[in-house]
Amino acid sequence: MAKRNSLTIGDRTVAPGRRETVNLPVSVLSDHTPVTLSLQAIHGRTDGPTVFVSAGVHGDEVIGVEIVRRLLRAPNLKSLRGTLLVVPIVNTFGFLNHSRYLPDRRDLNRSFPGSASGSLAARLAHLFLHDVVARCDLGIDLHSAAVHRTNLPQIRVSPKNAQTMKLARDFGAPVIMRSAVRDGSLRGEAKKLGIDVLLYEAGEGLRFDELAVRAGVAGILRVLRSMEMLPAKGIAKPTATPVLSTSSSWVRAPVGGLLRMFKAEGEVVSKGDLLAAVSDPFGQTDAEIAAPGDGIVVGRAVMPVVNEGDAVLHLAAVQSNAVAQESIEDLTAQLEGDPMFDEDEII
Ligand SMILES: [Zn+2]
Numbered sequence: 001m002a003k004r005n006s007l008t009i010g011d012r013t014v015a016p017g018r019r020e021t022v023n024l025p026v027s028v029l030s031d032h033t034p035v036t037l038s039l040q041a042i043h044g045r046t047d048g049p050t051v052f053v054s055a056g057v058h059g060d061e062v063i064g065v066e067i068v069r070r071l072l073r074a075p076n077l078k079s080l081r082g083t084l085l086v087v088p089i090v091n092t093f094g095f096l097n098h099s100r101y102l103p104d105r106r107d108l109n110r111s112f113p114g115s116a117s118g119s120l121a122a123r124l125a126h127l128f129l130h131d132v133v134a135r136c137d138l139g140i141d142l143h144s145a146a147v148h149r150t151n152l153p154q155i156r157v158s159p160k161n162a163q164t165m166k167l168a169r170d171f172g173a174p175v176i177m178r179s180a181v182r183d184g185s186l187r188g189e190a191k192k193l194g195i196d197v198l199l200y201e202a203g204e205g206l207r208f209d210e211l212a213v214r215a216g217v218a219g220i221l222r223v224l225r226s227m228e229m230l231p232a233k234g235i236a237k238p239t240a241t242p243v244l245s246t247s248s249s250w251v252r253a254p255v256g257g258l259l260r261m262f263k264a265e266g267e268v269v270s271k272g273d274l275l276a277a278v279s280d281p282f283g284q285t286d287a288e289i290a291a292p293g294d295g296i297v298v299g300r301a302v303m304p305v306v307n308e309g310d311a312v313l314h315l316a317a318v319q320s321n322a323v324a325q326e327s328i329e330d331l332t333a334q335l336e337g338d339p340m341f342d343e344d345e346i347i
Contacts, residue, residue, distance in 0.1 A: 007043045007083060009131070017045040019077075024131055026092070026124055037127055039087040040072060048082025048229050052132050053220055055087065055142040057109050057186060059094015059101070063203040064142025067216035075234075076221060082229045085132055091124070098206060100146065110182070112189035125186075133190050138167070138227070139197040140220055141186055144212070147205035148303035149311075152265035152296075153215040155242070156199040158187070164196040170226040171198060171219035172238030174266065174328045175298055177316060178246045198223065204302060214335045221340075234340060240330035243323070245316035248298060253278050253306040254287045260304070263313065266332065267297045268325045275313055278306060293317065296324050 004016040014020045020043075023036035053071065055064025068088040071077075077084070089095045093102045101107055106121035114125025133139060145151040154175040155168045168176045181188035187197040200219065202212035222237065224230040253259065257278040263269060273291040289312060299314030306312065318324040 004043075004045065004047055007041055009041055009085075009135075012041070014041045014043040016043055018043055024127060026127060027120065035092055037087065037090065037092075037124070037131075039085055039132065042077055042080055042084040042086070044080035044082050044084075044229070046081045048080075049137040049227055050083040050085065050135055051224065051227070051229065052085040052087065052136045052139045053142070054090050054128075054132075054139065054186075056089035056091055056095050057141060058107075058143060059089075059091040059097065059099050060147055060205045061100070061142075061144040062095075062206060063144040063208060063212055064200075064216070065089055065095075066208055066213050067142055067220070070213065070217045071220055074217070074221060076230050079231050080224075080229055082227075084224070084229075085136065087128070087132060090128055093120070100205075109186055110184035112184055112186050113192075129186075129189060129193075133186070133195060134193055136195055138164075138223075139186075139190055139195060140223065141197050141199050142216060143199060143201045144203045144205055144207075145201070145299055148301060149299060150204040150209070150265060150302050151201045151212075151299040151314075153200070153202035153212050154298055155219070156201060158191060158196065159246075161196055164198065167223050167226055168198055169242055170222050170238070171200070171242075172222055172331060172334075173200065173202070173215050173219055173242055174331045175243045175245060175296065175316060177248060177298070178244070211332065211335055214338065214341055218335065218338060218340065236334070236338065236340075238331060239334045240327040242331065243296060243318050243327050245296070245298070245318055248295075248314060248316040249292075250311040251275060251289060251292060251313045251315060253308055253310045253312050254289065255285075256307045257281070257285075257287070258304055259301065259306045259312060261300060261313070263297050263300070265297050265300055266328050268295070268318075268321045268328070269297065269315070270294050270321060289313070291315065294321050296321075296328070
């Protein structure tokens with residue numbers, strides 16, 4: 001077999017079987033501090049697909065950063081076939097400020113494809129798209145809910161591509177949400193280049209969540225296994241089929257006040273079930289919130305102080321409540337007992 005070529009990225013050349021940290025210059029802060037888009041390039045010994053894993057496109061969604069940290073310690077990566085480009089923090093500016101945005105209040109995930117001469121967000125989007133994403137066959141982009149909200153681990157994919165849907169199922173997150181791409185998003189612009197992106201959403205902004213981290217690490221390893229980039233050993237397939245949802249909506253607070261939540265993410269509810277209640281501080285009024293339809297709770301507010309109209313609970317429609325309940329219980333139990341996470345070297 002012909003020897004594999006080295007990978008050249010930024011100012012680094014990565015030989016087959018090697019891993020290098022690469023710093024791509026983004027800009028210089030007002031105080032002269034240089035800012036880079038930093039990644040690890042893991043270049044397997046043998047030819048195979050190229051995949052990127054990114055986190056921190058929204059700077060306050062730190063759960064993805066922890067998923068990446070654990071992924072990079074996984075011993076399986078020593079046997080990688082193909083190439084993995086792993087970016088722990090895309091939006092360094094937001095990460096440092098504990099903010100979703102860039103300093104100019106722009107949302108990086110609405111700034112793609114960007115341009116080399118545009119705003120700071122546009123320049124960062126352009127660099128990431130051209131120097132990382134465009135080299136790849138597939139991407140996995142890690143997100144969490146916004147601050148003061150949490151999400152049940154879920155994969156969001158574009159509905160069209162059957163191969164991507166298969167990978168979404170192989171990931172093994174409890175729920176797959178088929179959602180259209182947004183203008184200016186990484187997922188949308190990557191698609192125009194022929195690169196599908198699995199978007200993983202799990203946990204809360206600015207917080208860690210052990211189950212959401214585990215589901216992310218296990219899911220990425222499963223996708224790499226499914227693409228034959230990693231050997232099967234030590235990577236368990238999901239014990240149940242993830243629940244598929246094609247529509248979802250937010251249930252909102254009918255009045256402002258103090259929110260008591262009676263359902264958690266992952267719970268299956270039927271139309272009319274009591275989900276939450278909002279009271280005034282004197283306890284004289286109590287507005288109950290009932291489920292507008294059947295479905296599964298895929299996200300919810302964690303802040304108990306709400307204004308009228310605030311999003312309280314994200315409900316995804318499913319084909320069968322009973323099947324959804326069973327799948328979610330199986331997949332959650334598998335993550336809780338996964339021997340992969342007993343090993344000190346991963347945690
Ligand atoms: Zn996000």
